[in-house]
Amino acid sequence: MTTGHTTKNLIRDAARSLFAEHGYNGVSMREIAQDVGKHPGGIYNHFPNKQAILVDVMQENLSRSHEAVIAPLNDDLDPSHRLEQFVRSHVRYNIANSDDIFIAYMELRSLEPDGAAHILKERKDYESALRSILRDGQNAGVFKISDPAIHARSVLSMLAGVTVWFRQSGPQTPTDVVECYVQAALQSVGATYSTPPER
Amino acid sequence: MTTGHTTKNLIRDAARSLFAEHGYNGVSMREIAQDVGKHPGGIYNHFPNKQAILVDVMQENLSRSHEAVIAPLNDDLDPSHRLEQFVRSHVRYNIANSDDIFIAYMELRSLEPDGAAHILKERKDYESALRSILRDGQNAGVFKISDPAIHARSVLSMLAGVTVWFRQSGPQTPTDVVECYVQAALQSVGATYSTPPER
């Protein structure tokens, strides 16, 4: 997942998958160290403490997801297509980084105030990017929603849910799942959804 | 929340709110005891161990939510109205029991195998009740969904999200929020939603 095989990256990777499986409080430094094949004390050569690993993992996810979903948004498109673009890349990112999304959703409460401030801000930015799309669509009369803020949150929690059950080894292909969630998300705000052309 | 003021109920209530706030692993028996105004050892007069408190809280929620949402479902209604009935009572229950819903969503992984089996089964039943409504609607041609199973999960995770942000003290009334989520859920499966008549 993370590029490079430095010990620091191995720690990040081990922590990400362990945090996603057992939760921050359910994982010990010993377990992380063992996953990396090192001793617990050695981790402190790379991170000052356990909390810093969580903050690091969360921030890396936030900047990667921002780059993958928010940055490419094309402001010239009409609200419907902008929303479809957002949802498609968002779901695609969620599926490809399900551990990160799961952690982002579940471990906000495990953040101590220092790390929480910055991460909550980036989170709000993400949510408000979606909210402004919804507002535009509402003003243009192409979405049927009674409250853009609530609908934005409802779309995000709906899409976050995919990480709870989806496994690459399951019956569905990622493409099928993405398409299904795109349909559900677009329809949920009353946008028209048409199945993509066969390839 | 729980009726009666027996110590056992007080422990349940304290644990529910602490688990919801900090997670199962983030709460100690000492904290629960302190919330109840007792000493840690005394809890073991009422529950055999910490895990049993979690199982107890989760099971109480499952039976209450089943009674409030699944049991009243009227099989004679057409799929659209059955779905609306389901979503409305489900969201209403979620709002009134947000700690329980939060725990049900977050702490499945904290369950040891014994307790997990029964709780996962009840959960599956709940999900399949919604799935069969969606399948009926799909067959009747009134829903626009490509996969009833995925759409069922997507609706449930969307509605579970309300517990993350909604507070009784906030600007919206529960009725507003319920109505908004009913709209989002119905639209997400392509069902027609019409605003309820003014009262």
Place this chain on the structure above:
DNA sequence: GATATAAATGAACGTTCATTCACGTCAATG
């Protein structure tokens, strides 16, 4: 009012936790 049962206490148990530290190793640098 004596007796049985339930509930609460306060201290302790062994274990695990995150973190620290003195010390070894070894590649890169001057």
Place this chain on the structure above:
DNA sequence: CATTGACGTGAATGAACGTTCATTTATATC
């Protein structure tokens, strides 16, 4: 070749964990 600094080890630290237990206190039963 000597030195440095980054990295890893293995043992140790004190605190916190879930749980146990002998004992005391409260409540109900006869």
